[in-house]
Amino acid sequence: MTEQTFLVLTALAEEPLHGYAIVRSVAALSEGRTRLRVGTLYGVLDRLVADGLAERDREEVHQGRLRRYYRITETGYRALSAEVARLSANVRAASGVLRARGLAGGAL
Amino acid sequence: MSASNLETRYRRLLRALPRWYREEREEEMVALFLxxxxxxxxxxxxxxxxxxxxxxxxxxxxxxxxxGGVRVLAPGAVVRLVALLGLVGLSAEEVTAGVAQAVRWALGWPLVPDRQPHVGLLLAAALAALLAGRRGTAAVLAVVSALPGAWWFVSSAVQGDAARSTVTWALVSLPLWVTAACLVAGFHRDAPPPSRRTWTRGTAAVWLAGLALVPLELVTAASAVRPVAVVALLVVAVAHLVTSRPGGAWPSALTVCVLVLLPESVRVVLVAGVPDAGVRAVAVGRVVALVAVGVALGVTRARRRRLTPSPVPGSPTR
Structure with missing residues (x-):
C-alpha cells in the first residue's frame, strides 16, 4: 500500500468525505508533508474503489458544484488494520536497532 | 455561473482523460480543483x-x-495477463529446450544450435521477481531478455540484409517484445499484484507439461519450431473455454497471445521451408492449434456478446 493510499484510507476511516475534505484531511494527518493533487487523489480513489476498499457514498451540490462523498468498506478497514500492523512491526524493528546503538528515535 | 479562464484551462487539461472517465468525473474534479x-x-x-x-x-x-476500476473490463488487466502468460510460456519453452539439450549432451548426441538458455533464465528470474513484488527488477530482466532479438533486428535492418531476414527477426522476437512491453506498461506502481499462489502453481504445471514434450524434442529437434508455448496456450484456452464464466481479461489476453504467436508459426510453414518431416509436422500442428484456439475464442466471444447485456459505462464495478 502506498503512503498516499494509506493516508486516504485513514482519512476515510473517520467518516465519509468528499474530495476536498480528503485532501485537507490527508494534509493534516501527514502534518503537511503530503498534498494530494486532484489527478493523484482520483487515481488513489479509483484503485480503492476497484479493490473494494472504499465505495461511493452520497452526492451534494455545494455553491453550484458537485461534491461526491466516499466511505471506507469493511474490507477497507481490514486492509488498513493489516497495513497498520505491518508498519508498526517495521517501526518496532527499526526502533530496536536504533535503541541498541544508543541513538535517539529508538525510544518508543 | 460563467467559467473562469482557469476553469477553462483545467477542463482543457482534463481532455487528456478518456471521454468515458470525464463523463463520470469531470464536474467532481473541477469542483475540487477550484x-x-x-x-x-x-x-x-x-x-x-x-x-x-x-x-x-x-x-x-x-x-x-x-x-481505474470504473470499467467492467480494464485494458490493464489484459496487458498484465498477457505479460504473465508470456513469461510462463516462453520460460517453459526454454526450460524444455534446455533439458533436452542436456539429455543430448549426456547421450553424446549432436546438440541443437541457436539455443538461448540465458533468455529462459532471465524470463524465469523476471517471473520470480514479479511474484515476489519486485516489479522494477522484473521489468528490467524482461527488457534485457528482449534486447538480443532487438539488436539482431536493428542490425539486420541497418546492414540492408534481405528483407526476409529482418522480418524473420521481428517475427521470432515478437513474443518476447510483447511480453516485456506488457510487463513494463501493465505492472505500474498502483497495479494489483498477481496472485503468488496461483501463478506459482500454474508455472510449475506448465513447466512440468513442457518436460513431457522433451521426448518429442529429442526425436524431432522440435525446438526449431518452439511448440511448448503453443501447447501450453492450447491447454489453458481449452480449460478457460470449458470452465470459465463470461467476461474477464482471459479471452482478450488469450486472443493477443494467439495473434503474437501465429505470424512466426505461419512463416515457418509457408516460407522457411522445413526439410525434416517430423519438424514440419510439429510446425503445421502449431499453426492448426493456434487457428483453432483463435476461432474458438472468437465464436465464444460472439455468442456471449449476444447473450450478455452491455455494461453501463462509468458505473462502479464493486
Missing amino acids: EERDDSTDLEHGWPGWGETWATLGLAVRTRLDG
Whole structure:
C-alpha cells in the first residue's frame, strides 16, 4: 500500500468525505508533508474503489458544484488494520536497532 | 455561473482523460480543483500548474491502461495477463529446450544450435521477481531478455540484409517484445499484484507439461519450431473455454497471445521451408492449434456478446 493510499484510507476511516475534505484531511494527518493533487487523489480513489476498499457514498451540490462523498468498506478497514500492523512491526524493528546503538528515535 | 479562464484551462487539461472517465468525473474534479483557487487574478490569468498537469497526465495513462476500476473490463488487466502468460510460456519453452539439450549432451548426441538458455533464465528470474513484488527488477530482466532479438533486428535492418531476414527477426522476437512491453506498461506502481499462489502453481504445471514434450524434442529437434508455448496456450484456452464464466481479461489476453504467436508459426510453414518431416509436422500442428484456439475464442466471444447485456459505462464495478 502506498503512503498516499494509506493516508486516504485513514482519512476515510473517520467518516465519509468528499474530495476536498480528503485532501485537507490527508494534509493534516501527514502534518503537511503530503498534498494530494486532484489527478493523484482520483487515481488513489479509483484503485480503492476497484479493490473494494472504499465505495461511493452520497452526492451534494455545494455553491453550484458537485461534491461526491466516499466511505471506507469493511474490507477497507481490514486492509488498513493489516497495513497498520505491518508498519508498526517495521517501526518496532527499526526502533530496536536504533535503541541498541544508543541513538535517539529508538525510544518508543 | 460563467467559467473562469482557469476553469477553462483545467477542463482543457482534463481532455487528456478518456471521454468515458470525464463523463463520470469531470464536474467532481473541477469542483475540487477550484476549491483553493479563488484568487481573482489567478482565476483570470492562472493555469493548472506543472504538478497538477503531471498528476492529470499520470491519471490519463493509468485510466487508459487500467480502467481505474470504473470499467467492467480494464485494458490493464489484459496487458498484465498477457505479460504473465508470456513469461510462463516462453520460460517453459526454454526450460524444455534446455533439458533436452542436456539429455543430448549426456547421450553424446549432436546438440541443437541457436539455443538461448540465458533468455529462459532471465524470463524465469523476471517471473520470480514479479511474484515476489519486485516489479522494477522484473521489468528490467524482461527488457534485457528482449534486447538480443532487438539488436539482431536493428542490425539486420541497418546492414540492408534481405528483407526476409529482418522480418524473420521481428517475427521470432515478437513474443518476447510483447511480453516485456506488457510487463513494463501493465505492472505500474498502483497495479494489483498477481496472485503468488496461483501463478506459482500454474508455472510449475506448465513447466512440468513442457518436460513431457522433451521426448518429442529429442526425436524431432522440435525446438526449431518452439511448440511448448503453443501447447501450453492450447491447454489453458481449452480449460478457460470449458470452465470459465463470461467476461474477464482471459479471452482478450488469450486472443493477443494467439495473434503474437501465429505470424512466426505461419512463416515457418509457408516460407522457411522445413526439410525434416517430423519438424514440419510439429510446425503445421502449431499453426492448426493456434487457428483453432483463435476461432474458438472468437465464436465464444460472439455468442456471449449476444447473450450478455452491455455494461453501463462509468458505473462502479464493486
